Amino acid sequence: MADALYCMPAGWNWHAYPLWHDSNPFSTSPNRMTKYERHTASRTVPILLISICAAYLLIPLKPSGTDSDFNINALAKVPVSYKGRVKPFDTVARNCLMVISGRQKLENQTLDLNAAHWLLDVLSRPTTAEEYEVFRIDHPDVLAIFGWQKTDKKHFSARSIREHGTELIRQAQLAGQIPSQKRSLFQRKVVELASHLTLYDALANYRSLHLIPPISPQHDWMDAATAANYTETSGQPLPGMRAWRKVLEAFNKQHADHFNQSVKNLADIYQENEPMATRQARHETLFNHYAPFAQCRVLYVFITILIFLSWIAFTQPLQAAAMSILLLTFLVHTGGIATRIYLSGRPPVTNLYSSAIFIGWGCILMCLVLEYLYRNGIPTLLAATSGFLTLLVAWALTGDGDTMAVLVAVLDTNFWLATHVVVIVLGYSATYLAGLIGLVFILRGVLTSSLSAGESKKMGQMLYGILCFALLFSFVGTVLGGIWADQSWGRFWGWDPKENGAVLIVLWNALVLHARWGGLVKQRGMAILAVFGNIVTSWSWKGTNMLGVGLHAYGFIESAIFWLAFFMASQLLIMAIGCLPLSCWRSFRVTTRSQTRQQANDGSPK
Template sequence: MKPLFPTLAAVAALLAVGYTLRPARDAGAFDLAGFGGTPALVNGRIKPLDTVARTALLTLQGRQRVQTLDGRALAPAEWLLDVMLRPALANSYRTFEIVNPDVLSLLSLAPADGDGGKRFSLAQLRPRLAEIDRQARLADDVESAVRTPFQKGIVQLRNAIALYQHLQLTLVANDPHEFLGQLGQLTGLLARPPGTATPAEQILIRELGTAFTTMDQFSSLHPVPPAKGGDPTAWASIGTAWTRALETRRPDPAAADFAALAQAWHAQDAPAFNRAVAAHRARLEADFPAVMTKARVETRFNSAEPFYTSAVLYVAAFLCAVVSWLRWPAALGPLAFRLILIAFALSTAGIVTRMWLESRPPVTNLYSSALFVGWGAVALCLALEAVYRNAIGSVTAGLTGFATLLIAHHLALGGDTLEMMRAVLDSNFWLATHVVTIAVGYSATFLAGFLGLVYVLRGLLTRSLDGATADAINRMMYGVICFATLFSFVGTVLGGIWADQSWGRFWGWDPKENGALLIVIWNAIILHARWAGLVRARGIAALAIFGNVVTAWSWFGVNMLGVGLHSYGFMDSAFWWLIGFAVSQVLVILAAAVPTESWRSFRGIAASGRSGGPGAPAPAS
């Protein structure tokens, strides 16, 4: 039975993965999947409304799940519809995350008043909206890097409320019942000959014109497509579409579809809602088939959540591999390897899907760099495990794979991860050469550091690091560091060439350039120290662990701390996580300085007088 266990468990994991990839099904009578798959232009990118809803929820509350007060779970698309068309109900949903105690005190709220102690509804915030805005305006006058936690929290809350209110202005300008009734009157007026409106009707037209202008001004969501054969980027807001209708006296078909859809959802008329969604999607399928194909794939991608599933598999594989060092290696070792393979394949599919949706190489922003750095490290781990078959590759794959996906998850809280490219980065050639190459260098340098962590912690804390395993890890670290040096150097040179083309100079001592150079120099130091006999296995492990600090600084430090041409804005939370990570690595390096005779794996060897004999790892020089 033991030989069958890894295969059966891997098959079960595959079936579970397949279940997550099934098409989404609507539990109720409304075609929420069809609505969620409807595309719109938002912040320069055409995306399905499902993505709009999920991105907004992540920004507001750090998760995509919404619960009503009675405990019913809402799909993101259903939440978005309620926000736009049933505001009285949506305002009761606890979707605003507030964790700063001073902000809660300002709002006269306590953790017990919120969902999970930190999520609150707009109805709870409404009495203090003016004070929130006043305090946020005061905080705006302070540089973001020196704001207090209260100031950061109040600005974040103000921005979240603004995002929510802008979504509310997508389809209607005020009370949905009143506004939709006025739209119905306007449709009838536009069908009549010009000049036949009564004075009261003229007042209605002027009021609606003002409302349409307000909607266009505040809504960043543009769901009305251009005319067939027109500018593919000229999507319009609902407000703009109805403003044009006032001029041409012909309502836009898409705007009319959304009006019918809105009326049906507000009235909870499922058949009418489904007819409006189907009519709008049929028109888009005929005029913009490529856009609809991408919208369908992205919606399916959102519901599948391949990176979340991969993270779960990486954790399971890591645990199996670690336990295999202690018990049942014949069963758990192969199972861990197969789980890593499944997770790697799923991550690969996710990255390839993102590339197809963006029409870009795999790395375009910090989020995608986290995905790719983890993917590259896991690929190298799989190669190591295929050669050595000692579960070390599986352990490091599970650890690096999960860690980078966790980083990516937190980076996704900032907004759309398939964002439009910055102008200076808008080059598929350099994204596919310099950026990918340097990311592979990051992957390999991190992998060497994690192998160093395995060497030190396994030897220091367990009895499972025998001489053969220590020698294998030593060879792994050396090979990976050589690989990292090559890719880091080539990537840095390619970056200089790109900089010369973009900014007219090959090297300008920009912080990001300095960080890339530090990675090359540090890897070169490790190699030269080994070749010169200055360090052996333990010393290489310690140096490789410090390579984690150097790489993390280059990757996040200069990207997110607000300096240089490659900076994407200060993030204090990232800064403190970076400091914490660096401190943890230094602590392990200090632990590596403990003589190997005191390591649990080698105490018996030392006691028998064979501490320097075959199979014992050599102490660092």
């Protein structure tokens, strides 16, 4: 089947074509379409596909309607303070529900509630909220605590959990006596469920949610208890507190008109007293609703499909459409990062979530440059693939809640976040992209007949250039990190696991380039070594956090250990495939047969 995709008989000989060659054998032949028809198709197909994608991106901007008489969307835009950051009510609801339930919406046979509606029920109708099945429990031993071993359900209500609360508390206390690094999976899941229940209770009792804005620039946001004490001691009623009380009372009694008017009054009070916080809260609510990175994930998959289809038919129109859609998606991706910078007031990379988004952005930017230089479709495929995979990783990292959380003191330095962190993450991007080019080189050579000598040289040039950038960014980023460490901790280098991982990336990129300069490897060897760079970078970026030691021991995720090991094993498998003898490479066999036949034809009598 692979030979059929890339070769066609032409007289006695067979001529191999690259996948993206203009003379693709599966493109519409001139006998079937006139020149005018081909010209029309080459213009119409890209315009049609781009229009569809543009419409897909614009539709979410339409204000969402509601089947309810309650204007909960207006309340979702009201700013509140939670865990040290002022954010809209919508963000608090989404993050808390994501932590507790692993989702941002309640949907089942009887319910269809957004996160803001759920949190409003928790605050104003606790009896009703207790019945919502929001707590995710999937470990069999934890389910056994409640006698639910045989159930197929994954989500349970707070009321049903409280019925067996004594045993849960006992197990959580026992697990709490064991250091976190030595706990079993069951003990970690018990502690996690107990913490989720504590989070839920803190919301329901108004302990963690600061609803009342500061009365002056010298004061902080206040929770309900603090606001009540202030009113009692000062004798001055707080307008925000009265407005919130009316909103919650109206929703508790299910009086829609009263609720909507109370929400309007509340929004007016915040607009008057906290105009900047109100404006940012509106923008963040729109950002949450639009979910730009989720939109980009879908379009990156669509671009990948277009590139594959272009290797079968309509080569130029589909590749032109793919490139245009990639530029459009890249703008949305960039806009998402810029919006996060505006909302958080920080540089683009502040945690693992934002680093995943920025790594993908850096890969796509470099791929756009490569596509401009080589114009062969491969960089477009690499851009779409890297964009989708990194945004998928970012989505998996949202389970911890707020992705724009307040930074710890040592990280609360915009200058170093904008220099060391950004540069080192660009080094990650370049190293990952080099590994992805190497992976495509190997699979293309082994599985297809399209990797001719000319295409091998082009991909080698692409790989070499990206490796040079990877070495530059990773080296400069590591040096800047040492300077930051010297200012923060009084030493340039401390052999911290994260520091060791950073220098490993520098050394590995230098090793690959020196092997190339020394003639030890050519295109194939460089591609195999570049694939191993994916393992080195993954360990430095995420693996060091799994050790639980050092100054960079943050962002531990249980499932990350398995997926990290799986990814490393897959890269080792690709390297093993790349080390197969050239006789096992389809491209090499086709090239050899072509050369043999050419020599035979040259030697045949005329």
